[in-house]
Amino acid sequence: MHLSHQADNLRTDELLINMGPQHPSTHGVLRIIITTDGEIVKAAHPEIGYLHRCKEKHSENVDWMAVAPFVDRMDYLASMNNSMGYAIAVEKLMGVEVPRRAEYIRVIISELQRIASHQMAFGTYGLDIGAFTPFMHAFRDREKILDIFEAISGARLLYNYMWIGGTYRDITPEIVKQIKEYCAYFAGQISQYNELLSYNKIFVERTANVGIMDRELCWSYGLTGPMLRGAGMKWDLRKDEPYSIYSEVDFDVPVGKGEMGTLGDSWDRYMVRMREMEESLKIVNQLIDGIPDGPHRGRVAKKIRVPKGEVFSRTECPRGELGFYIISDGSEIPYRIKVKSPCFLNISTLDEVTRGLMVADLVATVGSLDIVLGEVDR
Amino acid sequence: MTVQDLYEKLKAKFPAHIVELSETKPDPYIKVEAAGILEVVQSLRDEFEFQTVANLGGIDYIEEKQFAVFYHLFSYTHKVVVALKVFLPREDGVSVPSVASVYKAANWLERETYDMYGIRFEGHPDMRRILCPEDWEGYPLRKDYKTPDYYRGIPVPLYFEGDSSAGGGH
Amino acid sequence: MTFGEYVALVKDIGVTTLKGMAVTWRVFMKVQTKGAVTIQYPETRDRLPMGSRGLLFNDVEDCIACKQCATACPVDCIYIEADKKAAGAEIDSTKGGVKKTLDLKRFDIDVSLCCYCGLCSAACPTECLYHTKEYEYSKFERDRFTFDFLNWHH
Numbered sequence: 001m002h003l004s005h006q007a008d009n010l011r012t013d014e015l016l017i018n019m020g021p022q023h024p025s026t027h028g029v030l031r032i033i034i035t036t037d038g039e040i041v042k043a044a045h046p047e048i049g050y051l052h053r054c055k056e057k058h059s060e061n062v063d064w065m066a067v068a069p070f071v072d073r074m075d076y077l078a079s080m081n082n083s084m085g086y087a088i089a090v091e092k093l094m095g096v097e098v099p100r101r102a103e104y105i106r107v108i109i110s111e112l113q114r115i116a117s118h119q120m121a122f123g124t125y126g127l128d129i130g131a132f133t134p135f136m137h138a139f140r141d142r143e144k145i146l147d148i149f150e151a152i153s154g155a156r157l158l159y160n161y162m163w164i165g166g167t168y169r170d171i172t173p174e175i176v177k178q179i180k181e182y183c184a185y186f187a188g189q190i191s192q193y194n195e196l197l198s199y200n201k202i203f204v205e206r207t208a209n210v211g212i213m214d215r216e217l218c219w220s221y222g223l224t225g226p227m228l229r230g231a232g233m234k235w236d237l238r239k240d241e242p243y244s245i246y247s248e249v250d251f252d253v254p255v256g257k258g259e260m261g262t263l264g265d266s267w268d269r270y271m272v273r274m275r276e277m278e279e280s281l282k283i284v285n286q287l288i289d290g291i292p293d294g295p296h297r298g299r300v301a302k303k304i305r306v307p308k309g310e311v312f313s314r315t316e317c318p319r320g321e322l323g324f325y326i327i328s329d330g331s332e333i334p335y336r337i338k339v340k341s342p343c344f345l346n347i348s349t350l351d352e353v354t355r356g357l358m359v360a361d362l363v364a365t366v367g368s369l370d371i372v373l374g375e376v377d378r
Numbered sequence: 379m380t381v382q383d384l385y386e387k388l389k390a391k392f393p394a395h396i397v398e399l400s401e402t403k404p405d406p407y408i409k410v411e412a413a414g415i416l417e418v419v420q421s422l423r424d425e426f427e428f429q430t431v432a433n434l435g436g437i438d439y440i441e442e443k444q445f446a447v448f449y450h451l452f453s454y455t456h457k458v459v460v461a462l463k464v465f466l467p468r469e470d471g472v473s474v475p476s477v478a479s480v481y482k483a484a485n486w487l488e489r490e491t492y493d494m495y496g497i498r499f500e501g502h503p504d505m506r507r508i509l510c511p512e513d514w515e516g517y518p519l520r521k522d523y524k525t526p527d528y529y530r531g532i533p534v535p536l537y538f539e540g541d542s543s544a545g546g547g548h
Numbered sequence: 549m550t551f552g553e554y555v556a557l558v559k560d561i562g563v564t565t566l567k568g569m570a571v572t573w574r575v576f577m578k579v580q581t582k583g584a585v586t587i588q589y590p591e592t593r594d595r596l597p598m599g600s601r602g603l604l605f606n607d608v609e610d611c612i613a614c615k616q617c618a619t620a621c622p623v624d625c626i627y628i629e630a631d632k633k634a635a636g637a638e639i640d641s642t643k644g645g646v647k648k649t650l651d652l653k654r655f656d657i658d659v660s661l662c663c664y665c666g667l668c669s670a671a672c673p674t675e676c677l678y679h680t681k682e683y684e685y686s687k688f689e690r691d692r693f694t695f696d697f698l699n700w701h702h
Contacts (some may be wrong), residue, residue: 007648013699016584047509048509049508049510049511050510052509052510054518056494056519057518057519057621060521062622065667066620066621066622066667067618067622068665069447069622069663069665072621092404093404094387133568133572137575140585142583147597150596150597150600151597151598151599153473154599154600154601154666155600155664155666156678158663158664158665160665160667167597167672170664179381192571194567194569195570195571196568197568198569199564200564200565201557201560201561201563201564201565201568202561202564202565212632218431219381219429219454220430220481220482220483221482221483222430222431222432222481222483233454240457281688282609296545308402309402309405310402310405310406310407311404312432312433312450312459312461313407314432319430323432323433323450325433325435325450327437333643336437336438338433338435338448340433340450342431344486344487344490345483345486345487348482348483348485348486352482377509
């Protein structure tokens with residue numbers, strides 16, 4: 001026909017889309033340069049470095065205690081877990097013993113922080129897909145956790161609470177009561193989250209079979225945390241290489257099973273986070289009644305001097321395994337601190353995983369990676 | 379399997395590339411020659427079942443006039459982390475073979491090491507800066523690095539010397 | 549997709565969406581009876597807990613110019629200058645009885661650099677430097693943020 005003959009002479013080209021540093025769906029200042037053929041993605045190159053604050057250089061000029069506020073500001077949505085990772089690494093180098101009371105307080109607060117971080121991930125993932133209500137519910141519940149943290153440490157988001165050897169301040173019986181009330185309240189909320197978003201058929205259609213990462217890809221890219229557990233591998237540092245008092249509590253490690261689509265798709269990773277919130281609540285309930293008496297900080301000198309040596313220690317943060325490689329030359333100032341951040345490796349998978357998907361599926365995949373640019377760029 | 383066992387097996391397999399096991403506490407490292415790092419890492423992944431990279435970066439030993447590149451590899455089967463270190467002379471333009479063909483995680487981690495120290499990686503598919511802007515001069519994490527005064531007309535330090543509102547600390 | 553599968557998909561979407569709307573309806577009814585969670589901010593304010601870390605304040609009557617706070621600060625925002633007292637000058641003490649052997653000439657804090665970490669107030673031996681609960685202190689010009697505590701006239 002006349003029209004199809006014209007169609008054969010039409011020249012098509014690839015479109016270059018800039019998902020720029022200012023964008024509501026990129027969870028921070030991230031730039032992705034997408035080359036598409038119509039609606040299908042041909043290549044997606046992330047560009048990072050907009051939030052680079054040279055933390056590793058700063059930590060070579062200030063003393064050991066003053067590195068802690070810098071470490072807080074890396075993953076600013078899970079700040080207690082970051083500080084705990086740094087404190088555990090330095091305590092391994094120094095050989096300091098942490099008192100039992102401080103260990104109990106640290107684990108309770110880490111798990112509460114994990115719940116708060118996953119609530120944020122759940123709320124903003126819904127917002128990326130287009131659902132506005134779960135965001136409000138998640139933030140209403142998260143505010144209560146931030147109120148507890150303000151009573152404990154004095155700040156709402158960046159606490160500087162996990163000091164080397166223990167914690168900054170002790171907790172009072174009123175705070176214990178506040179935590180118990182929160183646990184009783186939150187137990188009823190997770191089923192509400194599942195009814196609002198997780199099993200909603202539109203959400204399932206948008207996220208199942210999208211952004212599939214199998215176990216071999218996770219191993220090659222060095223992915224850990226919910227990404228690896230969503231791919232079906234049961235690996236959690238709190239169970240397999242326990243630190244602090246995690247070997248004394250009883251909890252399960254949720255793993256993706258490919259219920260709604262393929263194993264390792266975005267819905268699996270999202271569901272692993274939702275189930276982890278229930279497990280964290282279990283841990284807090286087991287520990288909150290039995291906090292032993294004692295000091296809240298071990299015997300540490302005012303001016304900390306760390307003996308010569310190197311250590312590499314990893315802890316389980318809400319976004320993956322955070323690693324600290326610390327080299328000390330015996331003085332009051334660190335020689336080298338290298339932070340291995342999980343979100344840095346999470347973003348590097350974007351090109352390979354989103355090839356062949358549509359642009360809207362790319363947004364759903366980026367949301368399921370749960371990135372925080374403060375940790376990517378440090 | 380401990381790091382000591384692994385060191386002995388590797389030394390038997392690659393006598394030319396493996397130099398020694400260090401005595402640092404609490405985590406020792408295995409010193410590897412720069413020319414053989416690709417073979418050693420390939421064999422660690424294929425025969426010794428070290429499935430993933432846990433960490434990769436650079437160190438500036440200014441007193442000994444050396445750079446070092448460190449690799450931490452982790453095995454899920456043996457549950458052990460092995461640390462490898464490659465020492466290089468502290469000059470501009472030094473290079474090390476890239477392991478990005480073995481582990482895809484090394485792609486971005488090696489780009490970051492190049493950005494911060496200026497160590498090039500031969501055979502890397504995309505060797506350019508990742509965190510600093512593309513046309514930044516200098517390599518920030520070196521111990522003798524001085525921040526430039528201006529970058530494209532924007533002043534870089536917070537306050538300049540002689541500025542009246544600055545106190546300059548204590 | 550057959551017509552039967554299409555009908556089942558639409559029914560699924562309808563049922564799960566209505567379940568989600570039931571949650572929202574219950575929250576809506578709870579707000580009508582028990583009140584909303586949001587507070588109307590400038591008219592009502594939240595009561596901050598004890599120990600909240602807000603704006604810094606230094607009571608210079610008690611300051612012995614030991615410079616522990618300036619050394620502990622990670623961002624170097626405290627500027628202290630102190631001289632030795634001239635021979636024969638009188639030595640006064642703080643409220644707690646500690647002798648002030650140095651003459652404090654300058655104590656400025658640049659609060660736009662302060663990161664509210666609490667390391668300085670933990671290091672102060674006489675507890676003259678502490679965090680207040682103040683958080684509403686915005687200014688129109690950036691150089692108004694260097695607070696001079698020796699000549700405090702708020």
